Amino acid sequence: MAKKLDPTIMQDWEIAAEAEKSMKPIQQLAEEFGVLTEELLPYGHYLGKLDYRKILSRLVDRPNGKYVDVTAITPTPLGEGKTTTTMGLVEGLGLLGKKVSGAIRQPSGGPTFNIKGSAAGGGLSLCVPMTEFSLGLTGDIDTITNAHNLAMVAMTARMQHEFNYGDDVLERKKLKRLNIDPYNPAIGWAIDFSAQALREIIIGIGDKMDGFMMKSGFQITVSSELMAILAVARDLKDLRSRIARMQIAWDRKGNPVTAADLEVDGAMTAIMVKAMDPTLMQTIEGQPVLVHAGPFANIAIGQSSIIADRIGLKLSEYHVTESGFGADIGFEKFWNLKCRYSGFVPDAAVIVATIRALKMHGGGPRVTPGKPLDEAYTSENVALVEKGCENLIAHIENVKKSGITPVVCINHFYMDSEKEIAAVRKAAEEAGARVALSRHWELGGEGAKDLAGAVVEACEEKSDFRFLYETSMPQKQRIELIAREIYGAEAVSYTPEADAKLRRIQDDTNLASMGTCMVKTQLSLSHDPELKGRPKGWTLPVTDVLVYQGAELIVPVAGGIKLLPGTASDPAFRRIDVDTETGKVTGLF
Amino acid sequence: MAKKLDPTIMQDWEIAAEAEKSMKPIQQLAEEFGVLTEELLPYGHYLGKLDYRKILSRLVDRPNGKYVDVTAITPTPLGEGKTTTTMGLVEGLGLLGKKVSGAIRQPSGGPTFNIKGSAAGGGLSLCVPMTEFSLGLTGDIDTITNAHNLAMVAMTARMQHEFNYGDDVLERKKLKRLNIDPYNPAIGWAIDFSAQALREIIIGIGDKMDGFMMKSGFQITVSSELMAILAVARDLKDLRSRIARMQIAWDRKGNPVTAADLEVDGAMTAIMVKAMDPTLMQTIEGQPVLVHAGPFANIAIGQSSIIADRIGLKLSEYHVTESGFGADIGFEKFWNLKCRYSGFVPDAAVIVATIRALKMHGGGPRVTPGKPLDEAYTSENVALVEKGCENLIAHIENVKKSGITPVVCINHFYMDSEKEIAAVRKAAEEAGARVALSRHWELGGEGAKDLAGAVVEACEEKSDFRFLYETSMPQKQRIELIAREIYGAEAVSYTPEADAKLRRIQDDTNLASMGTCMVKTQLSLSHDPELKGRPKGWTLPVTDVLVYQGAELIVPVAGGIKLLPGTASDPAFRRIDVDTETGKVTGLF
Structure with missing residues (x-):
């Protein structure tokens, strides 16, 4: 140089x-x-x-x-x-x-x-x-934003149509009534900015052709399950089947409504090919x-x-x-x-x-x-x-x-x-x-x-690689193993909600064998970012358990998760610009 | 072949x-x-x-x-x-x-x-x-979605910060109070799907760090002013200055708040370079x-x-x-x-x-x-x-x-x-x-x-190209010229609102000389899609006038505009899929 x-x-x-x-x-x-x-x-x-x-x-x-x-x-x-x-x-x-x-x-x-x-x-x-x-x-991130949002388009349009049309119309169009629960959305929309104003929103205001009124929200695209899937998919076939299993909503009986149920899994995969x-x-x-x-x-x-x-x-x-x-x-x-x-x-x-x-x-x-x-x-x-x-x-x-x-x-x-x-x-x-x-x-x-x-x-050196646990090990046992062996916790506590969820997961052979993907701060070996060094004598509190069927991840939560960060009062975009003569971007780093 | x-x-x-x-x-x-x-x-x-x-x-x-x-x-x-x-x-x-x-x-x-x-x-x-x-x-459309939404991030984050912080804090961060009017949003967010559920929404629900609660909405990306600008920009310098003039909001005194006021015009241009x-x-x-x-x-x-x-x-x-x-x-x-x-x-x-x-x-x-x-x-x-x-x-x-x-x-x-x-x-x-x-x-x-x-x-053949009007012609006169000469209207009517807006536009030398970009159905020479052939003896009703400062367009509205189409009950995505062996997308056309 x-x-x-x-x-x-x-x-x-x-x-x-x-x-x-x-x-x-x-x-x-x-x-x-x-x-x-x-x-x-x-x-x-x-x-x-x-x-x-x-x-x-x-x-x-x-x-x-x-x-x-x-x-x-x-x-x-x-x-x-x-x-x-x-x-x-x-x-x-x-x-x-x-x-x-x-x-x-x-x-x-x-x-x-x-x-x-x-x-x-x-x-x-x-x-x-x-x-x-x-x-x-x-x-790629734009691609994921698009595929994710197409699932939301499919979900919200379907809710509107099921609300507006009788069974005869739905039947003519070969649409099964999915009865999506508006009070319990499984996911929201995706945007790849720190747009805190979109964290919690109400959508579908207006007339009967303007959607179905309900609470919704946005998450940052990199937190989308589709991104999690892209990272672990072995090939396009695997991607296709994982997308099909992605849960987009719950129905009113508490069953998952997947991308496949919404008949949008093929189109989402089509967007994702590149x-x-x-x-x-x-x-x-x-x-x-x-x-x-x-x-x-x-x-x-x-x-x-x-x-x-x-x-x-x-x-x-x-x-x-x-x-x-x-x-x-x-x-x-x-x-x-x-x-x-x-x-x-x-x-x-x-x-x-x-x-x-x-x-x-x-x-x-x-x-x-x-x-x-x-x-x-x-x-x-x-x-x-x-x-x-x-x-x-x-x-x-x-x-x-x-x-x-x-x-x-x-x-x-x-x-x-x-x-x-x-x-x-x-x-x-x-x-x-x-x-x-x-x-x-x-x-x-x-x-x-x-x-x-x-x-x-x-x-x-000769490697003797082995997993910490086999997938036959019950999820709760794995959590405790990771907490003790890796984090150095003395014990694990569960909220009743997390406990109930883990029990339901364990009863489902499909879910029980999925990977365990812990949520915890990175700023401490423990769940408490203030505890530095190698903390001893503490208990890992599992407050919730999320299920990502497409990514095949069971996610025990022992810390806060914010899926949409906020933009600060002095954000970097104030200083980003372009030299219009050369096209060179300035102020980015 | x-x-x-x-x-x-x-x-x-x-x-x-x-x-x-x-x-x-x-x-x-x-x-x-x-x-x-x-x-x-x-x-x-x-x-x-x-x-x-x-x-x-x-x-x-x-x-x-x-x-x-x-x-x-x-x-x-x-x-x-x-x-x-x-x-x-x-x-x-x-x-x-x-x-x-x-x-x-x-x-x-x-x-x-x-x-x-x-x-x-x-x-x-x-x-x-x-x-x-x-x-x-x-x-390119994803790029426009992103640049458009970054302007909205800048606007909504600014509203939150101005609401939460005193003048001393704003001054320290060198932020002038913009006093954006939450009751009169100039634009909403962009998404390139027919997502009717996002037409009218309420954003900023939650806590004081979750935005500012207000009405908002989405438009389809191809209807964004940024897309209009991309089509007419002569070069990057022209693009940069048009983006700077884009109106994102109104302040509470009724003045436009531009991308430049939000200090986001440079970053938007940076996104748009490619x-x-x-x-x-x-x-x-x-x-x-x-x-x-x-x-x-x-x-x-x-x-x-x-x-x-x-x-x-x-x-x-x-x-x-x-x-x-x-x-x-x-x-x-x-x-x-x-x-x-x-x-x-x-x-x-x-x-x-x-x-x-x-x-x-x-x-x-x-x-x-x-x-x-x-x-x-x-x-x-x-x-x-x-x-x-x-x-x-x-x-x-x-x-x-x-x-x-x-x-x-x-x-x-x-x-x-x-x-x-x-x-x-x-x-x-x-x-x-x-x-x-x-x-x-x-x-x-x-x-x-x-x-x-x-x-x-x-x-x-020898061309004798000439414009229908010069930019010195008042906007109202141009509208009437286009209506009579091109559409074959007998007269033009204005709602009081449209009339008042046109008067304000005419008083502003900058706006008065901008292009006139009519909104009307394409399904008739008139404003009424039912009138076929070459309709005679009708009046063009101008109901509103929009101003796009960045695109340099004055937009008289003589017909409905829907900036976010809806997804039908039997949408094409149901039939789109991928051959996972070859990566070939099917059902798209």
Whole structure:
């Protein structure tokens, strides 16, 4: 590259803009990745979708590469750089001469236009082109918005027609009366913005041709069950049948009304076809990165798609995927849900740790976004770090329970001291993990060589991968297992409602065997974001249980879920603009 | 093509599927069209966007080709084949060895999933790939939905924050109090489906962080002012300034609150950047077709974009564009709005007529979609045709008032008799038009050679193009001019409300000079859809006047406008599905 890229004096968008001048054209990127011309659907000069069907059927007999998950310790509210580390590790493995690919989620328009901050990594560990990444990419989220809302159109129009027409008319049109319960909507509409004014609404005001009056609401598209489905669907057939089972409403007898009941499942799938192909991007050092799906990390698996990983594993020696939130949530879902659905056996997991977060777990003062860090975080304090390592150790132990090798990545910050780093290294190694200090943010692949080397070594170790539970285990027993073994809870409590729901689920063989997808804060190993370190002697309170039949997830809720964030009073959109001479978008990052 | 394509025994989708087997790859199509590699942004193998900025700056000095508009007589509710004729004419000109391109609108998801029917032409005059055309194409409509809804997010979040926070907090965040009037919303949200349940809604129910409770609603995306703007914007700079002027709300003193006031105009433009590039498709005979924008034909110009025509005129000898509705609306808006904004001088206008519609205007029985045609339409009835030609003559006279040459295209149906055709030919020629019988539906370009020849001749005639009015003419005078001269009204009446609005508009020099964009039914030359032929002695009732500051349109309303259609009780989505083995969408057309 012409200009020296230095993250200590350049913003991420400046680095991206400079790096984008020497991006590989998508055809070259795809060819180097091993994709044939007819398997690449270019979207402009630097983005493309990969025809998953063609690639996977061509490579059906090729063995998979090594499979690496990137997860993290319990983070501060600032985040500890998981995506940055994912990109850095891909760059580092590339620099070691390995054929490597990465996989990350597509960001939602909600945060992009509300709170500043890219989800494309940072420093010299970035995914480009960055503007396109932030502004809708190849349209998958819009596709999901549309398919989701078509289900709602079908539901609300059906309610209107059943209300207005007699049985004779319905019969003539071959419509069975579904008797949808207007007082108990199963889902609402989707929009990919932080539109809090649409959280709770009344629809169908007006005349008898203007719908049926009832309460409704919107959720952010990335929280839609369709997004959860896209992340886990194995192929189009699987997608089709999952969409058919999606519950859109309840009838007045309390039975689920599905997309298939509304005869809209085929059309929803038709809309979704193009979303099944992952998007190909690149790190600023030119390695391929797959971007596909962006489900929530609470009510869904919170990681990019199985299809993207299928492609990456076929085409690369090392495929690095990222799971959302801390390892107690993200890795646990990667392990027991994503790998179970995909059938893939991971080889290693990277646990990203920062000295900053460890100090917080050791008792450091509260870390608040937008406020300057307390001195405890900017000057040496080995005692805080040592104490905080109990959180890291919990995550190391958890990863080891899956039978694969943990690699702790100390994501280096300039204010970290040698002694602090040594303390982490000691604690992690004693807990049985490999450890690497990594300076990928500052130096890109060059700074991640140690990490990459440690990951290569970890992947060479014999893996003894096993699930935490079998699907024959009752849901309640699984919840208790996850709570005790992974979170370190002493017990689990249930509200009577949650208890009753779990009993009904257990009585239904179909539901009983579905995956268990916990909802809990990522800011603590416990359900209480205030409890840092490795909390002991606490009880996990399960207040509700959701059922996503299409995604095949039973979702025990031990924390608040907000499916539609709000826009702040000083949102990012105020500063976003376009240079009308060049078409370049400014102020996005 | 391997298989003989016969529309008398094949459905449109079967023809498209067969023709798509020998489609030109997008790179070849673009190259033959004269687009350079770096100016093409491929979207898969058979679609691409054209970088309008690069193309137009490269060809700034190249003279424009001939400019042909396709319009129609007053149609039956079945439509008379304008898009089919546009495609057929492009194919016919191609067969004559002319370098030709077409331009049509992108269809909305509302009709696609509700009422069967493609907007890609028909028979052997089709635009392909057809599935992509119907299912969101390259995402422009989604982009408009997003940019529109971001304005609503900005408005509703601002109302909440102004309600919740004192002046001190607002001042600290550098937010001026806008005092938006919750009782008088200027616009609502956008969705591209026929979601009648969202027409009238109440939003912001819940707590003080869940928005501000007020009435709101949704409109279909293609009716958004942003879509109207996309169709007329000359370039990105023009788009940026039009978006800034878009009115989102009224304040409590009755002043407009614009996107610029909400500081969201830059971000909206950022979202829209990619929508500025038209999409390139092809006829089934391989000529280029530009698809760009799809605004309503009532509250907007109802035709594809100026940018698409700019590109077509630079790259082709003949560029054929289509205007929505009958010539009284579509051609009048093409003439006095689109050509005024673009500065282009058209060379000819094709008026599509069918024997069927002429019989209806001559007094034939009502034509209703879904019901079999009356015998009057399926057997010879020269008298009805002769009588009905008065409607055709009105449209011919109107086109002649613009100073360009009308070409009547008799869009041939198998039941048309020689005598009926001769009657139309005689009437049209006497009214001063060229006439061609065209069998493009049945035979493609081969069937449109006569039409193409007539268009070439018409383009050779000296054009004396002039606007119906100058922008210095007061709005009321223009309305009366259009009503009398184009529609044949005897007078215009105004409700007191419309009258008062027109007076206020006239007092504002900025508004007074904006374009006049009439709203009226297309099913009659008058405002009353029941009046067929060439109605006399009637008064046009103007009931309201809308102002679109961004699109620069003053919209006098002489008829109902529904900005959000409803989904029928037997919608098309019931029959749409996907072959999960091949990914092929079925049941769409």
